[in-house]
Amino acid sequence: MPTDERLYSYCAELMGSPILLKLYSHDEALASRIFQLIKRYEDLLTVNRAQSQVMSINHAAGQHPVTVSLPVYALIKCAKAASMAQDSAFNLAIGPLVKLWRIGFQGHRVPSAAEIAERLPLTRPQDVILDDEACSVFLAQAGMEIDLGAIAKGYIADRVRDSLRQQGVSDALINLGGNVHTLGNWSVGLKKPFAPGDALIGSIEVASQSVVTSGVYERYFEQDGKRWHHILDPRSGYPLDNELDSVTIISANSLDGDIWTTLIYGLGVVKGCAALRHHEDIEAIFVTKNRDVILSSQRNFRFSLLDDSYRLTG
Ligand code: ADP
Ligand code: MG
Ligand code: MG
Structure with a gap:
């Protein structure tokens, strides 16, 4: 990371999420081009509006x-x-x-x-x-609906990364409401599930990688003494129920990160780790309800535990 330059942050509210762009140079015009790009893709892909x-x-x-x-x-x-x-x-x-x-x-x-x-x-x-x-x-059937909510942010984060690269930027972080993508070396916080504010379990050091976290604590409601979260099991039609509080995928592309967070929710820790053995460049950090933090591998990132109420294994 260049130390002689200051870090500038630009924020916007798009895709129903806070969007944050960090750059090592003051460039309002670049930031506004990036936000325009995100908006254009959101306009194509959203299902939360009447038209797209x-x-x-x-x-x-x-x-x-x-x-x-x-x-x-x-x-x-x-x-x-x-x-x-x-x-x-x-x-x-x-x-x-x-x-x-x-x-x-x-x-x-x-x-x-x-x-x-x-x-x-x-x-x-x-x-x-x-x-x-x-x-x-x-x-093929009336009543069907495509929903790209699980992957739109990842896809768009990859387009932002491409655009930044094309414009000669070599150090930047973009956070699309939880989908983090990086150019250069960055430290990305791993959120503590259900904790208020910005409490972190640990930090993830990456270089030009995507870091996507999907957690049951993100969007849920409580009814009948149960927590119902937003990742659904397509087989049962109910929210996926397993030992995970969150899963984070570190990968070159954020679209892979998005797809894999959902796949891992369906597989759980053991089968998820086994599946990742066939995909060297997709790596996972599992956070279980029992407060275990499990790393599938550690090729393209370094993890530091910051909260000693969690145990690091794997
Ligand atoms: P967010 O980034 O908004 O927290 P996630 O990336 O965790 O969302 O994906 C959850 C969203 O994906 C849901 O809100 C829904 O739109 C969609 N979704 C839920 N279950 C599935 C599934 N099994 N497969 C694909 N998309 C899903
Ligand atoms: Mg997502
Ligand atoms: Mg998510």
């Missing part, structure tokens, strides 16, 4: 294919592949269930078993029909 390219696909479910721009098509294609993988907890067609639970939004509630059973057949990833030539997406 993804919403056009959803509105046409059961009726006709919709031609979209190449980046949107490529992202949906990648998301479908991740959804079709064996034992995948990631599902791009999870929309009808997300809208039913409304976790993190007004009107959240525990749906009845009948309501969930009714929607499960509308979440089949194989019913997302792609046409490479037409660059179009067709949802």
